[in-house]
Every structure is written in C-alpha cells, then in structure tokens.
Amino acid sequence: MNGLLLLIPIALGLGLSGLGAFLWAMNDGQFDDPDGAAMRILIDDEGHGDVGA
Amino acid sequence: MNHLAHPTDFTTPERHLEDSRFAVPGMRCAGCISKLESGIGLLPGVAAARVNFSAKQLAVSHDDSIDDRALIAEIGKLGFDAQPLSVNPLGTDHEERKRLTRALGVSGFGMMNIMLLSVSIWSGAADITRDLFHWLSAMIAVPVVAYAGRPFFSSALMVLRHGRTNMDVPISIGVILATGMSLYETMLGGREAYFEGAVMLLFFLLAGRVLDAMMRDRARAGIEALLRNQAPGALVIGATGATRWVKAADLQAGERMLVAAGENLAADGIIEDGETMCDLSLISGESAPQPRAVGDTVLAGSVNLSAPVTVRITAAGPDTIIADIARLMDEAGQSRGRYVRIADRAAKLYAPAVHSLAALSCAGWLIAGAGWHQALTIATAVLIITCPCALGLAVPVSQVVAAGALMRRGILVKDGSALERFAKVDRVLFDKTGTLTLGRMTPLNLDALAAEEQSVALALAQSSRHPISRALHSALSARGVVAATVEQIGEEQGVGVHGLWRGQRVALERPSGQIAATGATTRFVIGARHVDLSFTDALRPDAREAVTRLGLIGTPASIISGDRTEAVGTVAHQLGLTAQARALPQDKIAAIRRLQAGGHQVLMVGDGLNDGPALAAANASLAPGSATDMGQQAADAVFTGDSLSAVPVMIAAARRTMRVVKENFVLAIGYNVLAVPLAIAGVVTPLIAAIAMSTSSVIVIANALRLKRCAQ
Numbered sequence: 059m060n061g062l063l064l065l066i067p068i069a070l071g072l073g074l075s076g077l078g079a080f081l082w083a084m085n086d087g088q089f090d091d092p093d094g095a096a097m098r099i100l101i102d103d104e105g106h107g108d109v110g111a
Numbered sequence: 112m113n114h115l116a117h118p119t120d121f122t123t124p125e126r127h128l129e130d131s132r133f134a135v136p137g138m139r140c141a142g143c144i145s146k147l148e149s150g151i152g153l154l155p156g157v158a159a160a161r162v163n164f165s166a167k168q169l170a171v172s173h174d175d176s177i178d179d180r181a182l183i184a185e186i187g188k189l190g191f192d193a194q195p196l197s198v199n200p201l202g203t204d205h206e207e208r209k210r211l212t213r214a215l216g217v218s219g220f221g222m223m224n225i226m227l228l229s230v231s232i233w234s235g236a237a238d239i240t241r242d243l244f245h246w247l248s249a250m251i252a253v254p255v256v257a258y259a260g261r262p263f264f265s266s267a268l269m270v271l272r273h274g275r276t277n278m279d280v281p282i283s284i285g286v287i288l289a290t291g292m293s294l295y296e297t298m299l300g301g302r303e304a305y306f307e308g309a310v311m312l313l314f315f316l317l318a319g320r321v322l323d324a325m326m327r328d329r330a331r332a333g334i335e336a337l338l339r340n341q342a343p344g345a346l347v348i349g350a351t352g353a354t355r356w357v358k359a360a361d362l363q364a365g366e367r368m369l370v371a372a373g374e375n376l377a378a379d380g381i382i383e384d385g386e387t388m389c390d391l392s393l394i395s396g397e398s399a400p401q402p403r404a405v406g407d408t409v410l411a412g413s414v415n416l417s418a419p420v421t422v423r424i425t426a427a428g429p430d431t432i433i434a435d436i437a438r439l440m441d442e443a444g445q446s447r448g449r450y451v452r453i454a455d456r457a458a459k460l461y462a463p464a465v466h467s468l469a470a471l472s473c474a475g476w477l478i479a480g481a482g483w484h485q486a487l488t489i490a491t492a493v494l495i496i497t498c499p500c501a502l503g504l505a506v507p508v509s510q511v512v513a514a515g516a517l518m519r520r521g522i523l524v525k526d527g528s529a530l531e532r533f534a535k536v537d538r539v540l541f542d543k544t545g546t547l548t549l550g551r552m553t554p555l556n557l558d559a560l561a562a563e564e565q566s567v568a569l570a571l572a573q574s575s576r577h578p579i580s581r582a583l584h585s586a587l588s589a590r591g592v593v594a595a596t597v598e599q600i601g602e603e604q605g606v607g608v609h610g611l612w613r614g615q616r617v618a619l620e621r622p623s624g625q626i627a628a629t630g631a632t633t634r635f636v637i638g639a640r641h642v643d644l645s646f647t648d649a650l651r652p653d654a655r656e657a658v659t660r661l662g663l664i665g666t667p668a669s670i671i672s673g674d675r676t677e678a679v680g681t682v683a684h685q686l687g688l689t690a691q692a693r694a695l696p697q698d699k700i701a702a703i704r705r706l707q708a709g710g711h712q713v714l715m716v717g718d719g720l721n722d723g724p725a726l727a728a729a730n731a732s733l734a735p736g737s738a739t740d741m742g743q744q745a746a747d748a749v750f751t752g753d754s755l756s757a758v759p760v761m762i763a764a765a766r767r768t769m770r771v772v773k774e775n776f777v778l779a780i781g782y783n784v785l786a787v788p789l790a791i792a793g794v795v796t797p798l799i800a801a802i803a804m805s806t807s808s809v810i811v812i813a814n815a816l817r818l819k820r821c822a823q
Contacts, residue, residue, distance in 0.1 A: 062240070066247065069227055077220040084212055094164030100141035 128158055131179050133169045133193040134335060135186065138162065143191070150189045151182065166332040168196065196335060208324035214259040215321050218314040221255030222307065226801075229307045233798045245297040245304050252306035256290050259313045262320065278458040278503060281465050285498035286312060292491040303488070308495045308800045315500050315808050319507040323527060326514045333523040334749050345370065345377040348421065359411075362427035370415045370422055373576050378411050378427040385420030389413045390578070393719045393739055394432065396673025396694075398544040398648045412720055416578050417621065436696050436720050440745055443700055444727035452528050453769075454506045457776060461502065469493040472791045489793045495800050496790040497783055501807040505775030508815040513768040513822075520822040521751040522761055529747035532731040533765035535712045539661055539758065540703065540729070542717035543672035543682055543690075547654050549753060550718060550737055552582035552646035557590070559642050560635065566595040567612050568635055571619045574600045575608045579633050580619065582646055607633070650685065657755040658686050666714070666762060671699050673721050699725035716758055718742045733758060764821040771818055775811045782807040 083089065138144065144162045147169055152160040156177035161170045171182055179195050186193040228244040236244060260283070267279040286309045293304035344358040345368035354369060359377040362368070367383065370376055388400040391413045400416050403409055409422060411431040428434065473490035477483070510527035517524055524530060541547050560568060569592050572583040597617060600610035607620035615638040622634040622643055632645045651657075661668050670690035672679045683690035691702060699715075703725055706713045715722070715729035718738035726732035726745035734746035743749050750757035786803050789795050 062243075070224060070251075073220050073224045077216055080216045081213060084209065084216070089212075091163045091165045094144065094162060097141040097144055097164055101145045 128172050128174055131171050131173065131182060132196040133171070133179075133183065133186065134167060134196050135162075135169050135191050135193050136167050137191045138164065138167055146189055147186070147191065151185060154185060157182075165329075168332070169193070205328060208321065208328055211262060211317060211321045211324055214262060215314065215317040217255055218259035218310055218317055221251050221259070221310045222314045224251055225307045225310055229797065229801070241302075242297075242300050245293075245306075248304060248306040249294055249297050252290060252310055253294070255310055256286060256313065259310075259317060260286055263313075263316070276459060276462050277455045278462075281458065281462040281494075282312070282316060282498060282503065284466070285309075285494040288491055289495050292487060296488070303797055305491065305495055305797050305800065308797055308804065311801060311804060312495070312498055312500050315804070316503040319504045322511040323507040326511045326524075327526050329518065330514065330523045330525050333518070334525070334743055360428055362424055364424050364427055364430070366424050366427075368422050368424060369419065371419050372415055372417055373578060374415055376409055376411050376413050376415060376422070378422075378424045379431045380409055380422035380424040380426075382407050382409060383421045383423050385418055387418040387420050388416040390416050392544045392550065392648075392674075394436075394673075394721055396542060396544045396719055396721055398548065398674055398678055414578070433720055436723055437741065439696055439700070439724040440727045440741070443724045444745070450528060450532060452506070453531055453772060454502070457502065465494065465497045468497065468787065468791075475791075476793070485793070489790070492793070492795045492800065493787065493790040496786045496795060496803065498804075500804050501779035501782065501811045502776065504808055504811050505779055505815075506772055508812050509768050509771045509775060509818060512815050512818040513764055513771075516819055516822040517748075517761065517764055520757070520760060522748055522757050522822070523751075524748045524761075526747075529731060530765045530768050532712075532747065533714065533762055534769040536714040536731055536762055536765075537666055538706050538711045539666050539668040539714045539716065540699075540706075540725070541668055541670050541688075542715075542719065542722045542725075543670055543674055543679055544648060545718040545737060546716050546722075546735060547670065547682055547686070547755070548648045548650055550648060550735070551585075552579060553649045554583060554586050555645050555647055556642075557586060557644070559644070562592075563595070564635070564637055564642075565590070565592045567597060567617050567637060568619065570594040570597040570612075571600065571608045571610060571617060574610075575602050575619070577602075577608075579646060580608065583619070583633070583644070609636075612637070650682065651753055651755040654755045655686060657758055658688060660756070660759040661762070664759060664763060664766075666759075671702055671725075673719075696721045696724045700728045703728050714758075714762070717746075733761060760822055764818075767821045768818055771815055775814055778810055778814065779807060782810075 135147065138147065144164060147162050148160050151157055151169065151171055154177065156173050158172045158174070160172075162168070163170065169186070173182070183193045183195065225248045228248050232241050232244050263279045263282050263286070266277070267283040270277050271280065289305040289309040289312075293306050293309070296302075296304050344356055345362060346354045347357045347362070348354050348367045348369055357366075357368075362378045364378075368378070368380070372387070382403055382405050384405065386402070386404040389403045389409055390400050391397045391410065393414075394410055394412045403420075408425075409415075409420075410433075411427075412433045426432075469490045472493050473486045476486040476489055481489075507527065510530050513530060514524045514527075544550060557565070565587055568583060569587040572580040572587065573594060575581075595612060597610040597612045600608060602608045607618055609616065609618035609620070611617070616636065617638075618634075618636040620634045620636060622632050632643055635642045635644055658668055668688055670679060670683050670686075670688050671694050672690065672692055673694050674692060676692040679690045679692035691698070694702070699722065703713050703715065707730070712730045715725045715732045716734070717726055717732070718735050720739050720741050722734075723739075723741045723745045726734065726742060731748075732746040733748050733750060734742045736743075736749055736751035738746070738749070748761060750761070782803065786795070786799075789799070
C-alpha cells in the first residue's frame with residue numbers, strides 16, 4: 059500500500075508529462091510538415107548553397 | 112528610434128516585417144528545400160524563408176523593400192513556379208484539426224492511466240484498494256470526458272435541437288451514461304466501473320475524426336497550391352491619357368481599359384481600338400480563338416491572344432457574365448447539401464435500435480425482479496457494448512486510406528462524402544475543351560522543321576509571352592530541343608518575334624491572308640524559307656482508353672460542351688461518344704437534372720467557368736488541375752497531370768472504398784450480435800467490454816488498410 063502512494067503519483071506524472079510534451083509539440087508546429095522533416099535530414103548544412111539536387 | 116540609422120542594415124529590429132506565402136508545386140526533393148530557403152532567405156529585405164514541403168509552400172518573412180511580385184520573380188530565377196497565397200496561414204479547418212488532436216491527446220492520456228488502474232482491479236485488487244483506484248479513475252475520467260467529449264456532445268446537441276439524429280447521439284448518450292453510472296458505483300463502493308470503457312471509446316472515435324480532418328486539410332492545401340489566385344484587374348486609361356492599374360471589383364462601366372496580348376479581360380466591353388483574337392474557351396467552351404475587331408463585344412474571363420486592344424467597359428463586377436455564372440453555381444450547389452452521409456444514415460437506424468434495446472433490457476430485469484441498481488448497470492453495459500466504436504471508425508479510416516492512395520496517384524479528394532457520392536455514379540458527362548482535350552495549344556506539324564530550325568524556333572518562342580509562343584516553347588522543350596543563339600531578338604505587338612541567326616533573318620510571325628482567320632497558326636521564317644505551324648487543342652493522350660474503361664465499369668459517358676457543333680462532333684467521333692454542343696451553363700444544368708430525374712447519379716467532369724454550375728449541380732464532380740479556380744472550387748475532387756484515366760480510377764477506388772466501408776459495418780454489427788446477448792444476460796464485465804471494443808476496432812482498421820492500393 060505504501061508503494062502505491064509513491065508509484066501512482068509517478069505514473070500520473072509521467073503520463074502528464076507525455077501529454078504536455080505532445081501538446082507542446084503540436085503548438086510548436088512539429089507536425090505541420092512531416093514530409094519536409096523527413097527530407098531536411100538529407101540537407102548538408104555546411105556552407106551555403108551547393109547542396110543536394 | 113524614428114529613423115533607421117543604417118537603412119541597409121536589415122537586421123535592425125525596428126523594421127516592420129510582413130509574411131507572404133507562396134505555393135511552389137514544383138518542389139520535389141531535399142535539394143529544392145535548401146535551394147529555396149538559402150536562395151530566398153539571403154535576399155536583401157528578406158528576414159527568413161521557410162519551406163513547408165508537405166503543403167508545397169514557401170513562407171517568406173520580409174520587409175517592405177521587396178514585394179510579392181519581386182519574390183515570385185526571384186523564385187522563378189531559382190527555377191520554380193510560384194503563386195501567391197492568402198496570408199492567413201491558419202484557416203478555421205486547420206484550427207478544427209488542432210482542437211480534435213488536442214482532445215485525442217487528452218483522451219489518450221486518460222485512457223492509458225485509467226487502464227493502468229483498471230488492470231490492477233481486474234487482476235484482483237479488492238476492498239479499499241479497489242475503492243481508491245475507482246476514485247482515482249473517476250478523478251481522471253470525469254475531466255477527460257468533459258474535455259475530449261465536447262466535439263461529440265456539441266454536434267449531438269445541435270442535431271437534436273433540429274429534431275434529427277446522427278452518429279454522435281448514441282455516442283454521447285453512451286459515454287455520459289457510462290460515466291455517470293460508474294461515478295454512482297464508485298460512490299457506493301461497488302465492484303464494477305466503466306471509466307476505461309467510456310474513455311477508450313472517446314479515444315478511438317477521436318482518432319477517426321482526426322484522420323478525417325487531416326484528409327480534408329491535406330486535400331485543401333493541395334488544391335490551394337493549384338489555384339491561380341490572381342486578382343484580376345485592368346489598366347484603365349484616364350482622361351489625360353495616363354494609365355493606372357485598377358482592380359476588377361473597382362472597374363466602372365464607361366471607363367476605357369487597355370488589354371495587352373496574353374492578358375485576361377477583367378470586365379465585359381466593346382472594342383474601341385485594335386483587332387485581335389480572343390480565347391473564349393473558359394466562358395463558352397469554344398476551343399478555336401475568335402476574331403474580334405472594333406465594335407465587337409468582348410467578355411470578362413476571356414483571354415486576349417494576339418494584339419493589344421482598347422476596350423470600353425459596358426459591364427463590370429457583379430454585372431458581368433462571369434458573375435451571372437457564379438450566381439447560377441451557388442443556386443445549383445444547394446441541392447448537394449442535402450446529401451446524407453452513410454454513417455449518419457446508419458445511425459438513423461442504429462441509434463433507436465440501441466436505445467430501445469438498452470431500455471428493454473433495463474425493463475426486463477426490473478420485471479424479472481432485479482433491483483433498480485442492477486437493472487441500470489446492465490442497461491449501461493448494453494449501451495457501452497453497442498456504442499458504435501467500430502462503426503465510428505469504419506467510415507473515416509476507410510476513406511482516409513483511400514484518399515491517401517488517390518493523392519499519391521495525383522487525385523485530390525476534398526472530403527469523405529465525395530468518395531461516397533463517386534461510388535454511386537452511373538453516368539458521366541464530360542466537358543470538351545480543357546477536359547477531354549488538354550486545354551492548351553499543341554503544334555501539329557513540328558516535324559516540318561529540321562532539328563536546327565527547331566532550336567531556332569525555340570530561341571524565338573521563349574523570348575515571347577504570347578500564348579502561341581508559349582505553346583511552341585513547351586512543346587519544343589518537351590522534345591529536349593536546346594535553344595540556338597539568336598541575336599537582336601525583338602517583339603512587335605500583333606506581328607511576332609524576330610531576330611538574327613547566323614546572319615539570316617528569322618521570325619515567328621502572324622501569317623498573312625486567309626490562314627490568319629483560324630488564329631492558331633504561326634509562320635516560322637528562316638531566311639527565304641517559311642513554314643506555317645498550325646496549333647490545335649489536342650485530346651488528352653489516354654482519353655480513348657479512359658472512355659472505354661468507363662463503359663466497362665458501367666458508367667457510360669457523353670459530352671456536353673459549349674463549343675461549336677463541328678468542333679464537338681470531331682471529338683465525339685474520335686471517342687465514339689454522343690454529344691451536345693453549344694450548351695450554355697443553364698443547358699448543362701438542365702441536362703444533369705434530366706438524367707437525375709431519370710434516376711441516374713451523374714458525375715460531371717469539367718474545367719471552365721461555364722462548367723462551374725454543372726459541377727455544383729451534379730451528384731459528384733471532378734476537375735483537372737488546369738481548371739479555372741472556380742471549377743476547382745466547385746468540384747469534389749481535382750486530378751493533376753494530363754491523364755484522363757484519373758476518372759475511371761477515381762470511380763473504381765470510390766466503389767472499392769464503399770465496399771470496404773460496408774464490410775466494416777458488417778464486422779462491427781456482427782460483433783454486436785455476439786456481444787449484446789451477453790450484455791443483456793448481465794454477464795459482461797468491464798474487462799470483457801474493453802477487450803471486445805479494442806478487438807473490433809483493430810479488425811475494422813486492418814480491413815480498411817487493404818485500400819492502400821485501391822488507386823492502381
């Protein structure tokens with residue numbers, strides 16, 4: 059029973075932080091451009107221009 | 112602080128920044144993203160440029176030293192076509208999707224945590240531990256249901272107020288009753304609470320809604336990128352002879368406007384000076400350009416092809432023929448609003464059945480001698496078990512998977528109800544110009560030119576904005592011809608382009624004499640030799656196959672066009688279709704209404720302004736990506752590319768989707784047939800309800816995923 063008193067708040071806290079992270083990510087526009095995010099990893103950022111194509 | 116100390120220092124924070132958005136449909140790879148962002152982002156006056164690849168858009172934050180027109184030119188230099196978009200980046204529908212996604216996140220959180228507690232209860236927690244867990248579940252579930260259930264509650268309330276019913280009514284009643292009963296049970300220290308059932312139901316249903324909203328947003332973004340969004344206007348000649356640019360809405364009858372070759376007319380009027388060829392295809396469907404001289408009437412929406420003219424405006428704004436067509440379209444579109452979606456039709460039968468079943472089992476147990484409490488618990492179990500969880504997913508998941516497959520095939524479907532209406536179609540009406548045909552001039556006799564002459568012709572054509580030059584340019588470029596070096600290129604309005612190539616005079620000119628009457632001919636001159644190139648609006652490459660396939664799948668097609676009888680007859684003969692020519696927008700609506708009165712479900716495929724009313728009046732409608740903005744907005748779906756096979760593909764995919772939707776209904780109802788007797792018998796526990804609910808949802812989703820290849 060004592061274990062529960064500790065574990066339940068931890069479980070709820072983890073759940074809430076997950077929810078918070080999801081809401082933050084959505085408001086921050088992390089899901090606005092899923093295809094672009096997949097592409098951007100291919101862009102070589104060193105120097106200007108002269109990339110890809 | 113009032114003045115910028117260094118006007119060239121663009122990083123000063125005081126400057127006023129504005130945001131512009133552009134649709135750049137041509138971006139395809141990571142290279143395009145970095146080219147656009149670095150190319151535009153480093154321009155003077157630009158603070159930031161950011162590509163949204165999914166929506167094929169570029170957002171530019173800039174100050175007033177650079178305007179949209181200049182930005183489009185810069186994007187053009189990087190090799191991309193760009194169209195300006197309205198600035199508001201968050202439409203209301205976008206907002207709706209975010210609201211639903213937030214509700215989905217909240218219900219997901221609630222579901223996981225309540226499930227955690229419920230599993231402990233199911234595995235044997237008893238007495239005070241069980242009570243504690245029930246109370247904790249209640250504390251999570253009540254706010255979660257209140258928040259995440261709002262989309263369903265508000266929609267259910269709205270239809271109930273109008274005395275109708277939809278799928279949201281049984282959902283809302285089920286969720287509220289289950290939560291209320293569980294709360295009561297918790298207060299009494301009872302054994303069984305359905306908190307996880309109620310929240311899980313909301314989670315699955317919200318997942319369906321979110322998918323539905325995502326589909327609509329993506330299609331809308333795709334169509335927005337295709338729209339031209341040009342604010343039409345005209346150069347008005349003032350009293351002093353000076354000209355100024357006036358927006359179409361502000362033009363007045365009696366003013367004189369100067370219309371350059373290649374420009375759209377912004378108002379109806381009479382030619383006062385000049386002689387030209389007009390392209391009326393968007394208004395009347397006529398594919399051949401029409402000659403217009405002094406005293407002739409010209410209409411807004413037509414394109415001035417060959418020479419600049421001065422036009423005295425006779426009607427502007429709401430008095431033009433275009434505005435009449437728009438009004439006709441609004442009226443025609445009202446009948447379609449009455450279409451009832453399949454899920455709501457199912458709910459009409461389903462909701463009363465479920466509710467009377469729950470009420471009957473409550474009454475039955477009371478009569479059999481059970482207490483109020485037990486009878487109500489059983490009725491709640493019946494409601495939870497029958498709640499259309501799988502039904503609520505059956506339709507949106509299938510439609511989203513199908514729309515995704517169609518989108519990869521280049522067909523943008525605006526919403527799920529369009530797929531339902533496409534599935535029922537049994538007659539197809541085609542517009543001719545721009546729909547069965549490409550809607551652009553293609554040269555007929557390019558092979559009359561030698562390879563070297565072709566590259567000279569390309570050099571001349573690419574230096575002119577004239578429609579025929581552009582047609583020649585794109586045809587030659589498509590052949591892989593490289594432009595020759597032509598010197599001293601000059602363009603003379605109404606005559607043509609000319610230049611010097613290896614000391615010889617070369618030109619693309621308007622041919623003199625009789626041939627000029629057809630309008631779609633240009634004379635290529637090289638030294639003493641000359642070749643007349645004629646242009647025509649060619650059929651789409653696979654029009655014949657598409658029409659044959661339509662016949663095979665039981666949707667015979669015919670043509671209804673505003674063009675001249677001879678032009679329509681040629682195409683009808685080539686495709687083996689019946690045709691109606693010289694049809695006004697009203698005639699097109701009348702033809703559709705006649706077919707509908709005969710019990711047919713009509714699909715209209717068209718592109719022009721004159722097709723707008725027909726597109727709105729038909730049971731379902733499709734427009735090519737090259738269509739006018741009005742056509743694309745009126746249509747249920749838009750297909751990109753030149754291939755007409757999109758029409759049979761779309762119909763076949765819609766039919767397969769509806770087959771899967773119906774299968775899903777059968778699966779969902781089959782599950783109810785098995786589970787409901789258990790619930791009525793009073794042997795269903797929250798554990799059984801949770802397992803049954805998630806299993807049926809997974810089965811329905813798995814079945815819908817089979818549609819991934821429906822557009823092939």
